[in-house]
Amino acid sequence: MHRHGPRAFLHARHAALRAWFVRGPWSRGVFEFVIFGFKQAWACLFGGLMLAMLVASFLWYPTDAALARYDAITIFAILIQLTLLVTRLETLEEAKVIAIFHVVGTVMEIFKTAAGSWVYPEESVLCIAGVPLFSGFMYAAVGSYLARVWRIFEFRFDRFPNLWLQFALATAVYINFFTHHYGPDMRLLLFVAAVAIYGRCVVWFRPDEAHRPMPLVIGFLLVALFIWFAENLGTFARAWSYPGQEEDWHMVSWAKLGSWYLLMIISFVLVAAVQYRRNDPPRDDR
Numbered sequence: 001m002h003r004h005g006p007r008a009f010l011h012a013r014h015a016a017l018r019a020w021f022v023r024g025p026w027s028r029g030v031f032e033f034v035i036f037g038f039k040q041a042w043a044c045l046f047g048g049l050m051l052a053m054l055v056a057s058f059l060w061y062p063t064d065a066a067l068a069r070y071d072a073i074t075i076f077a078i079l080i081q082l083t084l085l086v087t088r089l090e091t092l093e094e095a096k097v098i099a100i101f102h103v104v105g106t107v108m109e110i111f112k113t114a115a116g117s118w119v120y121p122e123e124s125v126l127c128i129a130g131v132p133l134f135s136g137f138m139y140a141a142v143g144s145y146l147a148r149v150w151r152i153f154e155f156r157f158d159r160f161p162n163l164w165l166q167f168a169l170a171t172a173v174y175i176n177f178f179t180h181h182y183g184p185d186m187r188l189l190l191f192v193a194a195v196a197i198y199g200r201c202v203v204w205f206r207p208d209e210a211h212r213p214m215p216l217v218i219g220f221l222l223v224a225l226f227i228w229f230a231e232n233l234g235t236f237a238r239a240w241s242y243p244g245q246e247e248d249w250h251m252v253s254w255a256k257l258g259s260w261y262l263l264m265i266i267s268f269v270l271v272a273a274v275q276y277r278r279n280d281p282p283r284d285d286r
Contacts, residue, residue: 036207043149045089047141049080050134051230058237070124070132073239077137084144093274094147098140101270105139106131108177115181118242135240142227142263146271153205155275157216161197163272169193170269173262190262194220220268224260231256 041048053076061069081098084090090098109131113119124132149155169190176186195217203219204211231252235245242252 032208039152039207040149043145043152045148046080046084046144047138047230050077050137050141051233053077054234054237054239058239068122068124070120070122070134071126074124074126074132074134074137077134081137081140090144090148091151094144094151097147097270097274098143101143101267102136102140104174104266104270106133106136108139108174109135111178116243118240119246120240121238121246138234138239142267143270145223146267147275149205150271150275153207154211156204156211158202158204158213159200161201163269165197166265166269166272169197170266173265176262177259187258187262191258194262194265220261220264224257224264227260227263228252228254228257231260 050073053073057069057073061072065072067075081090081095085092085095106128110129113131114129120130120132120135122132126133172186172193173190176190180186198216198220201216202213203216204213206212235241235252236249238249241249244250
């Protein structure tokens with residue numbers, strides 16, 4: 001391993017591959033696209049490993065094992081988190097944000113399962129109010145991705161919204177996840193508020209040498225879409241089930257895409273509280 005750690009090792013390999021592969025504009029474009037995909041996969045490390053564990057345990061975990069499958073997933077999640085910290089693939093500040101999101105997610109899980117929004121069909125010992133502890137790590141995986149992708153792609157912003165305004169929106173989103181069971185669902189209003197707050201914001205991300213722009217609301221949507229795909233794998237693996245999926249699995253409703261979009265806002269604000277620095281985004285002057 002490189003003497004400065006895995007991140008420096010990967011950076012050195014990245015530079016070597018660029019020098020070997022890039023010979024002109026066409027090869028530069030291909031290389032940037034491939035590196036973008038690799039960096040996205042690297043940012044998804046925690047969530048990807050968790051999803052792989054869900055599917056693998058569904059397919060091959062012994063039904064008569066002394067340790068319940070859900071508890072094995074929880075222990076695996078803890079080991080992933082510790083490994084990321086020990087190998088410095090995740091910073092302590094990022095871990096703090098992820099821990100907060102774990103708590104926020106677990107509280108919502110306890111309420112939502114009690115309200116019948118979804119169920120965990122298997123038994124577990126490592127649980128709170130019938131909710132297995134690995135569920136909080138699924139929310140933490142979203143926070144881990146955002147924290148890592150922010151650092152890996154060296155995010156910069158144009159017209160970044162006031163953080164207190166973002167906190168107010170995130171709080172309203174979180175409260176609505178609870179209150180819509182007893183009163184009107186305000187999510188349409190929250191969608192409008194999200195576009196009003198983030199609509200003018202542009203995130204600049206660096207896949208290779210140059211920073212590239214993207215409207216932040218589009219970034220939220222793309223991340224929410226990939227989480228929706230992951231959620232389909234998770235329910236297929238019976239990590240949890242929505243009403244109607246207990247006996248006959250079917251794809252998760254497209255309406256959940258909107259829920260994940262709003263959840264992106266909570267995740268983004270928690271990460272932004274630690275990561276954001278107000279810098280002018282660099283331009284591609286080549």
